Amino acid sequence: MKRIIGAAILAASMLAAPSAWAEKLKVGFSPEAYPPFWVPAASGNWTGWEPDFIEALCAEAKYECELVPVAWEGIIPALLGKKIDVILNSLRINDERRKVIDFSDKYYEVExxxxxxxxxxxxxxxxxxxxxxxxxxxxxxxxxxxxxxxxxxxxxxxxxxxxxxxxxxxxxxxxxxxxxxxxxxxxxxxxxxxxxxxxxxxxxxxxxxLGEGYGAGLRQGDTEIKDRLNAAIAALRTNGTYDEITKKYFDYDIYGK
Incomplete structure (x- = not known):
């Protein structure tokens, strides 16, 4: 494996509209279809639940986000090599990955x-x-x-x-x-x-x-990014934005317990 929060013009473009926000975040994702999370459009852009969520998350955290396509097998090395700042691509939270990277709180899970x-x-x-x-x-x-x-x-x-x-x-x-x-x-x-x-x-x-759900992958020590993303995830859950996005694609709660 997509517009309540906007038109998701998302190939490798800016998600949060440029503003006074000085901080930019390079968001790594694997450019492969994973519907309904990632759906390629004929224009070359990407739509789906996760692009919608990323757009809302970046706006809430006040980051100017740029989607950067990276092959899946190289996405963690790209993070560690500072080619990207965060992975937002249905990355499963588990202890094996925690040996090399950190995670935000989960933002969904699946059986x-x-x-x-x-x-x-x-x-x-x-x-x-x-x-x-x-x-x-x-x-x-x-x-x-x-x-x-x-x-x-x-x-x-x-x-x-x-x-x-x-x-x-x-x-x-x-x-x-x-x-x-x-x-x-x-x-x-x-x-x-x-x-x-x-x-x-x-x-x-x-x-x-199988992990503890899916979260944002971060470099160990990037506590400011982690804290801001966690606060934004919590805010989207509280203010109804998360449910609003999810109802466009699913008829059940994907957040899990």
Missing amino acids: TEVVEPKDADFGIEPEDFDGKIIGVQVSTGYQTYAQKFLAKNASEIRGYATQDEAYQDLAAGRIDAVLDGRIAMNEFFKTDLGNCCSSKGTLPRDVQT
């Missing part, structure tokens, strides 16, 4: 589902994956979860650069199952390709691999 062909006759317990090939997007909590809990049974945990590629192989019968978040999975089911498959159930929550 993890097992997607299989509709006629598949196996479930979601580890032993159900005996001899199966499981597809996951690389450098995600889904990959870590599969390696931790399912690798002993599965014949292979196959990594993909994008979730779309994993789904394409699932639909083509080249793999047996895919792990994905509930929100992105539902978007897949809306496509023609998604007619092949269904969810076989929700995986048990494991904080170490």
Whole structure:
């Protein structure tokens, strides 16, 4: 995987309109479709829940934000190398990443589902994956979860650069199952390709691999940015802006518990 807060003119452009705000923030994101969070427009811009949220967040925190496209596998190195100032791209909060970066408070979370062909006759317990090939997007909590809990049974945990590629192989019968978040999975089911498959159930929550929700990725020690973003997240939740944006894309609360 988009205009209550504005027109989301967001390719690599300014999100918060230039004003007296002197502070600028380079916001890293991976330029791949992840509906309804990130949806490419024909103009080359990006729309979706997360661009809307980022625009509102930057305005609330009084930052002039610039979206900077970065390949997903290089997004944390880009942050550490100071090519960007923050990652706002559905980055899962977990202890492994905390070894090298810091996080804001979460701004949404999602359950993890097992997607299989509709006629598949196996479930979601580890032993159900005996001899199966499981597809996951690389450098995600889904990959870590599969390696931790399912690798002993599965014949292979196959990594993909994008979730779309994993789904394409699932639909083509080249793999047996895919792990994905509930929100992105539902978007897949809306496509023609998604007619092949269904969810076989929700995986048990494991904080170490699936994290504590999704937050902004920050360099360790960038406390001022962290404090301002946290205050802005809280304000958007309190003043109704968060719910206003969310209702455009979802018929349920994505913030979680």
